[in-house]
Amino acid sequence: MKTKVSIVGCVDYDIGRVKEAVRKAVSLIGGWEGVVDRGNRVLVKPNMLSARPPEDGVTTHPAVVRAVVELVQEAGAEVLIGDSPGGTDRDLIHCWEACGYSEVSKVTGAPLISLDREILEVEVPRGVIYKTLHLSRTVLEVDSLITVPKLKTHNLTLLTGAVKNLLGLIPGGGKIEFHRRCPRPDDLGEAIVDILSVARPKLALMDAVVGMEGDGPVSDQLRDIGVILASRDSVALDTVAQAMIGLKPFDVPTTRAAAERKLGTADLREMELVGRSLGEAEIKDFILPSNAMVRRIPRPILALIARRIMVRPRARADKCTNCSLCMSNCPVDAIYTKEKSVRVDYKKCILCLCCYELCPEKAMDLRKSLLTRFWR
Numbered sequence: 306m307k308t309k310v311s312i313v314g315c316v317d318y319d320i321g322r323v324k325e326a327v328r329k330a331v332s333l334i335g336g337w338e339g340v341v342d343r344g345n346r347v348l349v350k351p352n353m354l355s356a357r358p359p360e361d362g363v364t365t366h367p368a369v370v371r372a373v374v375e376l377v378q379e380a381g382a383e384v385l386i387g388d389s390p391g392g393t394d395r396d397l398i399h400c401w402e403a404c405g406y407s408e409v410s411k412v413t414g415a416p417l418i419s420l421d422r423e424i425l426e427v428e429v430p431r432g433v434i435y436k437t438l439h440l441s442r443t444v445l446e447v448d449s450l451i452t453v454p455k456l457k458t459h460n461l462t463l464l465t466g467a468v469k470n471l472l473g474l475i476p477g478g479g480k481i482e483f484h485r486r487c488p489r490p491d492d493l494g495e496a497i498v499d500i501l502s503v504a505r506p507k508l509a510l511m512d513a514v515v516g517m518e519g520d521g522p523v524s525d526q527l528r529d530i531g532v533i534l535a536s537r538d539s540v541a542l543d544t545v546a547q548a549m550i551g552l553k554p555f556d557v558p559t560t561r562a563a564a565e566r567k568l569g570t571a572d573l574r575e576m577e578l579v580g581r582s583l584g585e586a587e588i589k590d591f592i593l594p595s596n597a598m599v600r601r602i603p604r605p606i607l608a609l610i611a612r613r614i615m616v617r618p619r620a621r622a623d624k625c626t627n628c629s630l631c632m633s634n635c636p637v638d639a640i641y642t643k644e645k646s647v648r649v650d651y652k653k654c655i656l657c658l659c660c661y662e663l664c665p666e667k668a669m670d671l672r673k674s675l676l677t678r679f680w681r
């Protein structure tokens with residue numbers, strides 16, 4: 306039987322329209338049966354990268370989270386909303402409030418759960434990078450996990466979708482350790498798929514009403530896409546989202562690693578698209594991250610021009626407040642201050658983009674060489 310992926314139109318974040326779109330998207334893939342049973346405890350995991358307001362487009366929109374929560378409650382389950390944001394800024398209450406999830410919790414009664422608490426060690430039987438992982442008891446004990454990502458580009462992994470959203474299941478600074486241990490995107494993809502192998506969502510529901518293009522995951526380039534996607538297979542959902550924006554299945558390391566380990570399908574021929582067709586949902590002029598183009602250069606040519614191609618972080622003196630958040634989150638201690646300004650040691654930098662993701666002032670820019678800009 307083919308894996309169903311639904312694409313349903315949704316023009317804005319009006320809660321009534323979002324709820325109808327989510328209801329239809331789930332119904333088209335077979336409904337809640339097998340995802341949520343009456344009396345279950347269900348963890349809804351949005352992408353709460355950091356304390357950003359919904360209009361920044363960095364985090365899953367609260368209207369989508371609320372719609373999922375309310376529909377799961379209507380199906381008779383108890384819902385928890387849980388996440389662990391990136392970085393060492395552990396003011397979780399501030400994150401919940403800024404992202405609009407405190408309000409969702411107030412309206413729906415679903416509690417907000419920190420995934421940084423009650424940590425247990427779990428074996429990863431076929432782990433490629435990790436043989437054991439530390440995860441919150443909540444993640445391991447709920448009956449059902451629902452990943453609710455936002456469609457966004459990511460300069461390192463090219464897409465941050467349903468599977469990459471699972472990195473937020475890793476408590477606190479453990480996420481920085483992932484980057485330290487896996488500086489190459491392919492290894493990071495394998496490490497995130499290690500999480501998928503022990504915490505497999507029963508449903509993936511993507512907020513692609515407004516997506517992010519360009520150099521995500523904190524780009525200013527937001528794009529009206531106008532759809533909600535759903536699938537019981539997180540890998541299939543990411544594959545369809547990729548196809549919509551012009552990425553091939555194996556361009557994205559998490560999708561490739563997960564498909565190779567048979568934790569989902571990345572083959573469009575094995576999928577049944579319901580709702581809108583791929584042709585209708587495709588965005589022909591979607592702006593991919595700079596590194597997407599770099600990855601497509603044949604290796605021998607890349608070796609010749611590598612020095613002239615670069616995309617790297619640089620702190621903007623006019624915006625930087627010297628808060629030091631980037632320094633405390635850099636996995637390889639590549640950030641330092643000199644004459645009161647924040648600098649990056651490019652000999653150490655592994656281009657994980659944690660500093661770019663987490664800077665609250667958007668002061669960390671991505672500097673591109675002339676050739677990279679020309680290519681684009």
Ligand code: SF4
Nearest residue numbers: 625626628629631664
């Ligand atoms: S670049 Fe951003 S995170 Fe780093 S010190 Fe400046 S304001 Fe803080």
Ligand code: SF4
Nearest residue numbers: 635654655657658660
């Ligand atoms: S400087 Fe930024 S991009 Fe480079 S390793 Fe540190 S956090 Fe990652």
